[in-house]
Every structure is written in C-alpha cells, then in structure tokens.
Amino acid sequence: xxxxxxxxxxxxxxxxxxxxxxxxxxxxxxxxxxxxxxxxxxxxxxxxxxxxxxxxxxxxxxxxxxxxxxxxxxxxxxxxxxxxxxxxxxxxxxxxxxxxxxxxxxxxxxxxxxxxxxxxxxxxxxxxxxxxxxxxxxxxxxxxxxxxxxxxxxxxxxxxxxxxxxxxxxxxxxxxxxxxxxxxxxxxxxxxxxxxxxxxxxxxxxxxxxxxxxxxxxxxxxxxxxxxxxxxxxxxxxxxxxxxxxxxxxxxxxxxxxxxxxxxxxxxxxxxxxxxxxxxxxxxxxxxxxxxxxxxxxxxxxxxxxxxxxxxxxxxxxxxxxxxxxxxxxxxxxxxxxxxxxxxxxxxxxxxxxxx
Amino acid sequence: xxxxxxxxxxxxxxxxxxxxxxxxxxxxxxxxxxxxxxxxxxxxxxxxxxxxxxxxxxxxxxxxxxxxxxxxxxxxxxxxxxxxxxxxxxxxxxxxxxxxxxxxxxxxxxxxxxxxxxxxxxxxxxxxxxxxxxxxxxxxxxxxxxxxxxxxxxxxxxxxxxxxxxxxxxxxxxxxxxxxxxxxxxxxxxxxxxxxxxxxxxxxxxxxxxxxxxxxxxxxxxxxxxxxxxxxxxxxxxxxxxxxxxxxxxxxxxxxxxxxxxxxxxxxxxxxxxxxxxxxxxxxxxxxxxxxxxxxxxxxxxxxxxxxxxxxxxxxxxxxxxxxxxxxxxxxxxxxxxxxxxxxxxxxxxxxxxxx
DNA sequence: TTGAAAGCGTTACCAA
DNA sequence: TTGGTAACGCTTTCAA
Numbered sequence: 143x144x145x146x147x148x149x150x151x152x153x154x155x156x157x158x159x160x161x162x163x164x165x166x167x168x169x170x171x172x173x174x175x176x177x178x179x180x181x182x183x184x185x186x187x188x189x190x191x192x193x194x195x196x197x198x199x200x201x202x203x204x205x206x207x208x209x210x211x212x213x214x215x216x217x218x219x220x221x222x223x224x225x226x227x228x229x230x231x232x233x234x235x236x237x238x239x240x241x242x243x244x245x246x247x248x249x250x251x252x253x254x255x256x257x258x259x260x261x262x263x264x265x266x267x268x269x270x271x272x273x274x275x276x277x278x279x280x281x282x283x284x285x286x287x288x289x290x291x292x293x294x295x296x297x298x299x300x301x302x303x304x305x306x307x308x309x310x311x312x313x314x315x316x317x318x319x320x321x322x323x324x325x326x327x328x329x330x331x332x333x334x335x336x337x338x339x340x341x342x343x344x345x346x347x348x349x350x351x352x353x354x355x356x357x358x359x360x361x362x363x364x365x366x367x368x369x370x371x372x373x374x375x376x377x378x379x380x381x382x383x384x385x386x387x388x389x390x391x392x393x394x395x396x397x398x399x400x401x402x403x404x405x406x407x408x409x410x411x412x413x414x415x416x417x418x419x420x421x422x423x424x425x426x427x428x429x430x431x432x433x434x435x436x437x438x439x440x441x442x443x444x445x446x447x448x449x450x451x452x453x454x455x456x457x458x459x460x461x462x463x464x465x466x467x468x469x470x471x472x473x474x475x476x477x478x479x480x481x482x483x484x485x486x487x488x489x490x491x492x493x494x495x496x497x498x
Numbered sequence: 499x500x501x502x503x504x505x506x507x508x509x510x511x512x513x514x515x516x517x518x519x520x521x522x523x524x525x526x527x528x529x530x531x532x533x534x535x536x537x538x539x540x541x542x543x544x545x546x547x548x549x550x551x552x553x554x555x556x557x558x559x560x561x562x563x564x565x566x567x568x569x570x571x572x573x574x575x576x577x578x579x580x581x582x583x584x585x586x587x588x589x590x591x592x593x594x595x596x597x598x599x600x601x602x603x604x605x606x607x608x609x610x611x612x613x614x615x616x617x618x619x620x621x622x623x624x625x626x627x628x629x630x631x632x633x634x635x636x637x638x639x640x641x642x643x644x645x646x647x648x649x650x651x652x653x654x655x656x657x658x659x660x661x662x663x664x665x666x667x668x669x670x671x672x673x674x675x676x677x678x679x680x681x682x683x684x685x686x687x688x689x690x691x692x693x694x695x696x697x698x699x700x701x702x703x704x705x706x707x708x709x710x711x712x713x714x715x716x717x718x719x720x721x722x723x724x725x726x727x728x729x730x731x732x733x734x735x736x737x738x739x740x741x742x743x744x745x746x747x748x749x750x751x752x753x754x755x756x757x758x759x760x761x762x763x764x765x766x767x768x769x770x771x772x773x774x775x776x777x778x779x780x781x782x783x784x785x786x787x788x789x790x791x792x793x794x795x796x797x798x799x800x801x802x803x804x805x806x807x808x809x810x811x812x813x814x815x816x817x818x819x820x821x822x823x824x825x826x827x828x829x830x831x832x833x834x835x836x837x838x839x840x841x842x843x844x845x846x847x848x849x850x851x852x853x854x
Numbered sequence: 855t856t857g858a859a860a861g862c863g864t865t866a867c868c869a870a
Numbered sequence: 871t872t873g874g875t876a877a878c879g880c881t882t883t884c885a886a
Contacts, residue, residue: 177648177670179879190857195881203882207855222668227646228584228593229879232862237584244618244627248611255604262600265631270647271600273629275621290583291626292533312578314533392804416801423805445772446802448748449779535863546873551865559866561871585863588878857886863878870873 178221187217194218198225227270236314237292240264240471243299244275247364250414252442252459259464260297267472269294281306289313295475297321300367304328317474323371330474331484332467336368338490340375342457343411343439346492347381350437352409354382356402358417361389369413372441376411386410388417392424399424408436409498415440415447415456422450422497437498441490452496460489534577543573550574554581583626592670593648596625596827599632599655603720606770608798608815615820623828625651637662645669651831653677656723660684673830679727686830687840688823692724694846696731698813699767699795702848703737706793708765710738712758714773717745725769728797732767742766744773748780755780764792765854771796771803771812778806778853793854797846808852816845 180198184191189210196204197214206214217223231237242261245253261271272291276284276299285306288296296315298307300322307328310318318329325331340357347355357373377383384407388398399421402410412418418440422432430436432452439455440447447454467487474480536554540547545566552560553570562570573579587593598617601609617627628647632640632655641662644652652671654663656678663684666674674685681687696713703711713729733739740763744754754777758766768774774796778788786792788808795811796803803810823843830836 177668180881181879191880192857192859192882193855196856199881201882205855210855222665224642224645224665224669226588226648226879228588228648229862230646230881232582232584232588232864232878233880233882235862244614244621246618248607248614251604251607254610258600258604261629262602262631265600271629271631273617273627275618275627286580289580290586292582292584309578309580312533313580390801419802419805445746446775449775536865537863547863548865548873548875549871552872555865557866563871566872582863585878586865588862588880589864589866591878855886858884860881860883862880865877867876868874870871 178223180223180225182221183214183217183223186221187213189214237294238269239272239291239293240269241272241274241288241291241293241296243297244273247362250442251444256461256464260467263464263468264471267468282309285309295319295471298329302326316478317471319471319474325484328482330482333484333486334488336371337375337378338488339441339457339459340372340411341378342490342492343441344376344379344381346439346494347409347411347437347498348379350498352437354384354407354409356384356386356407356410358386358388358410358413358421360413360417361387372413388421390417390420395420395424396427399428402436403428403430410436410438412438412440414442415444415454418454419446419450422454433498439498443493455495455498456493457490458493462487534579536579536581538577539570539573539579542577543569545570593650594625595628595647595649596620597628597630597644597647597649597652599653600629603718606798607800612817612820616823619820619824620827623824638665641665651675651827654685658682672834673827675827675830681840684838686838689840689842690844692727693731693734694844695797695813695815696728696767697734698846698848699797700732700735700737702795702811702850703765703767703793703854704735706854708793710740710763712740712742712763712766714742714744714766714769714777716769716773717743728769744777746773746776751776751780752783755784758792759784759786766792766794768794768796770798771800771810774810775802775806778810789854795854799849811851811854812849813846814849818843
C-alpha cells in the first residue's frame, strides 16, 4: 500500500513511562493531510479534550464560560473538525444504524416507493439507514456480516431464518423485523402476504363467472418472491389455474397470447399491471376482444392501467405509510423487551374497470 | 432510559494502580445480554486477545498452532462472537463505507435501476453502501453529517458545492464523485447532462419539420432536476418552446391536451415515456390523430412505449453499467491523489417510432 | 469551570 | 509461536 496516510501521534498523554518515545508533533496545528480530531481542537483552543466535548455537544450538566465556548467553536471551525461517528458509538455502546436489505432485482414502482418512503421517514427520526446487499452469502453468514455494524434495528430480508435473527439480536439489535409472507421465530413480523392479491383477483374473476383462470408467471429471475404467492392466492379461490410463463418482452407476449387463445382461456390474472399491459396488447393484436373474449386483470393499480383501452381492472395494494412504519420501528427500538409482534400490513382489493 | 444494557467490565488489564476498583467479572463466560467481545473469546479459549485476532483474521505474518486455532474458533462459535466494525475501523484508520444519496422523490424506473445496480456492484467489491437522506440540512451541514461516517468514497448529490466537497475530502474521503449536469471543483464528475435528452428530442422533431415544440414540465415536486435540463436541451436546438406544466393524473392531462390543441401545437416532447403515455391518451380522447395532428415523443425508452398505438417515439438514454461505475469508484479510491476526472456518462439518442 | 484519565473493541508492534 | 500493550477518537465520571 502506498504511504499516503501518514499517522502522526497527536498528543502524548501522561503515560506509564518506559515505552514508545515517538517524536512530538509540530507543536502547533494539525499535520497536513491528517483528519483533525477533538484533541487538535483542544490544543488550538488551549483547553482540554473534555471541554471540547462539553462545548460541542453542549452538555447541560456542565457550565462552560462563554469565552471558552467561543474559542472552542472557532477552533473547531478553523480546523474543519467533524466528530468521528465510529469512535462516538464505540464509546456510547450503541449506534443509530437501521439496516435495510437491498432488493436484488428491480421490484416494481410500488414497492420501490414504499422502501424509499420508509428510508426517508427513518432518516427523519435521526436513524442512519444502511442499505445492505448480502451478495452471495447465505442467511447465517449474511446475518453475521450485518451484525458487525451493530445496528440498533434490522429490517430482515425474506429468507432470513431464526438462526440469523438470533445472531442479530445477540449482537445488540434492539429490534429485528421481518417483511414477508410468514413470521419468523424471535422477530417482529410485518406480514406482507401476496396471496391476498391473488385471492382478490381470483374472487373478482370468479364473480364474473370464470372458472378457469390463466395466471401469468414472470420468467424474470427474482420475481418469484411475489409471483408464487400471488399464484397460490388464485389457487386458494378454488378456480382451475393455468400457469402462463411470460418474459417481459413483446415476442414472448405474442407467443403467450396465441397459446392462451388456443387453450380457450377466458380470464387472466397477469401478475401485475405492467405484464397485464404487455399481454393485453398482444391479445388485441391477435384480434381478441377484451373483456369479451378474454378478461384481463392486473395488480398494483398503476396509473398506466387507467390509460389503457379498455381500462385495466386491477388489484389495489394498500401498504402502510413509511412514516407509520418508521414510527413502529422507533417504538420497538425503545422497548426492546417487547414480545414479538405480528401484524398484517398488506391489504388487497379488486378495482373493477373495463377489462374484466 | 431503562436499565437494559448492563455494561460489565470484561478484563482488568495491568493498569497504573490507584484507580477504578470495579468488581471482577463472574470469572467465566459473558454476562447474559451483553455482546461478546474478542476478550471474551480469548478468555474462553485461554489465550490472549492478540492471538484471537490473529486466528480470526488468519494473519499470514504469524503462525499459530493448529490446536490453538481450533480452540479459538470453537470459543468464538460458542459465544456467537461477531467483530465490531466500528472498533475495527477506528483502529484501522479508515472504513469501506461508500455514501450514496437517496433520491428524495420516486425518480423513474431507469434511474432507480441504475442506482440499484451500482449499489450491488459496490457491495460485490466489498464496500458498505450507506444510503443517506440529508433530510432538511443544507449542503454544508449535510456534508458534515456525512463526514461523520468517514466514508472512503462519496457519490455526492446534485447541489453539493465545493465547500461540501472540501469538508468531505478533509474528513478523509479518498474519492468524491458528483453525479450531475456540471462538474464541481475538487471532485471527480460523472456528467449526466439531461440537456442531451432534450436536444435529441428537439433535433428529431425539427427534422420532422416542426418549429414550435411543446415541452411537458411535470408539476411533481423534485422532478425539476431532470425536467429543467431536458427543457433547456430543447431550447438549445433553436426551436420555439412552449412549456406545458402537467401533473401526473388524468384530469390535468385532459386540460393540458385541450390547451395544447387550442394553441395549435403540432409537436410535444413529453419529459418521459410515462408522461407521454398520459398525454397521448388525453390527446386521443380529444379526437386528435397522432402523429398527424400532434407528434409526441417521450424519453427513457420504457417497454410501455412499444405497446402504445401508435408506438411511441422516444429518447433512449445510455447509462454506464453499475459494474463499470463501481470499478471506477474503486480505482479512484485506490488512487486518491489523482487529478479530478470529468467524464460524460450519459448518452441520448432518438428512437423514431410511429408517434412522430 | 476545567482537567486528568479510564475505557469502548480492535489490531499491530515488540518481547519473550 | 504466543502474549503484553499502546493506540485509534471519543465521552464521562471524578477531582481539583
């Protein structure tokens, strides 16, 4: 490694004698290129490090004279001093870090917006949000990597098991919260069960008189997390289900549309509005009338559904606001001993429009 | 604060005598509820903390006997020991943290995917990606908050000035990289100038014989970051530009469509494909023929554009891959003294389809 | 009102 | 091959 970062000892505190006689620093000021510390500020202001800390955190337990305060502030400003978060939290024994998993695939505007909102809400509550990609690691190893940051709270990704949860809790996380279809032992759970979405779609189509329902399954990697439960939800309704694998591209949609008509399917739940739009277009290109020949329903209630002709029926998904969830996280952090809480946070309801 | 986290001194190292006679710990094992440290592991394995460190990081400079290694590993496993990142980086003098700004508003699927990809690529290079929301703070204050984390690299948000850059660099950031339309003094710059997008759209429409061009300006807060440069790009082409404020909802689109026809505009650049779809639908509902009465071009080349009838002309935007950019960040981190580099990373080209 | 010093969990140097 | 110990930057008693 090139010798770029020169470490120069800052201040030689009174020490058990007999060791390390490194040369004293250049008396005044900070070495060029080194990051200033509170000791540098103290030296420049002519006070002790303790005083610097008191002033900069304006600790109420201690009164510091106005002139001293000013000197400290000026010194800090002059040096461009910024406290060191790691040192501070090491001393404090805890952090304000909240860990959130990064979805591995583009996950749709709805869920993206949800995560984004949550992130901002947490920031506003003064948490440091760390997006964590587990890359290749399996559940337990990922948990260990996360635990290194000593987060105060973790929003665990689907797939994290009780072992991972345990590791995180033992590393000091005050709240571990899973977002997924099923609760996990030892953690709070925000149940987001996409079967509800499939059920709403299935019930709607059944009410319209359909018995056999095609269900679009995105071929895209990673979407199974949502697609499989949605499929299962349709199956729950008792309808006869036909899977329709579909890649998000026009050619495959044309193929799927042909296939669908051959099989005489009269109704399709298209995974979401975007796949619905794709399939609907392909169906129309084959000359099919919607909804008379084929009824199509999407999900997520995106704007684009309202712009299609016929207007796309869909399933609206109600997610809690980021603000609300951030508040919950905060509450759980403040009461770490609370019993694991399980709460259903995903609501789904059909929005009938012209395509069914 | 409730007395949940009991701090119990771990090991009393040889000390200058005469102070702090706190009771020794319960001889063996870790206090329940406390997070185990390397000292705990050392005690359980019957070795020194140094040895634990050597084994766990398998330092090549030192040979440790196989039995000792095993004892240490077993002790670590038994205690569920996980190293403390803050302590480690405090000691090391640097972190592997890369700071990325969180966009304040939903910013479109294209840019979202780009940021997501970049994030994953950085994770793969073993960086810890921290998404940072600056909340209310202005540029300099935000920079100070970020600097507290001592990131090794920062992807600075638009709006961060040279002062903020300076703060970050002085706090030890080896690379500060701006993503935006203009370079900022002291930082590397990945120029993403959306004027290119407007220019491509404008040129295309001019080539189709239009002289007056309507430009959709989203009313949505925060999109100005992209919308204003795109507008400026159209102005660059010398066309006569008419601004069309438009909220992302059907009613306002109907109003805008009517307004547009009254003013006799024959061509519109609709900010992006989604606004284009919205406006196109509204225009068609007024009975306008596209492209004969009004030509419409979008941007971002989303799938939905190909599904519209007529198929939507658009501007394809070429962004570097996340992998590529992560590699660049890594390179800059390794060579912190490198001269600030300015690189144009946004390519824009019109994709003519049936709507113009 | 201020200062000295301990200690948070690591790692790396130097001795043994 | 292993262990003692200083040091990273900060906060916070305890003493003066």
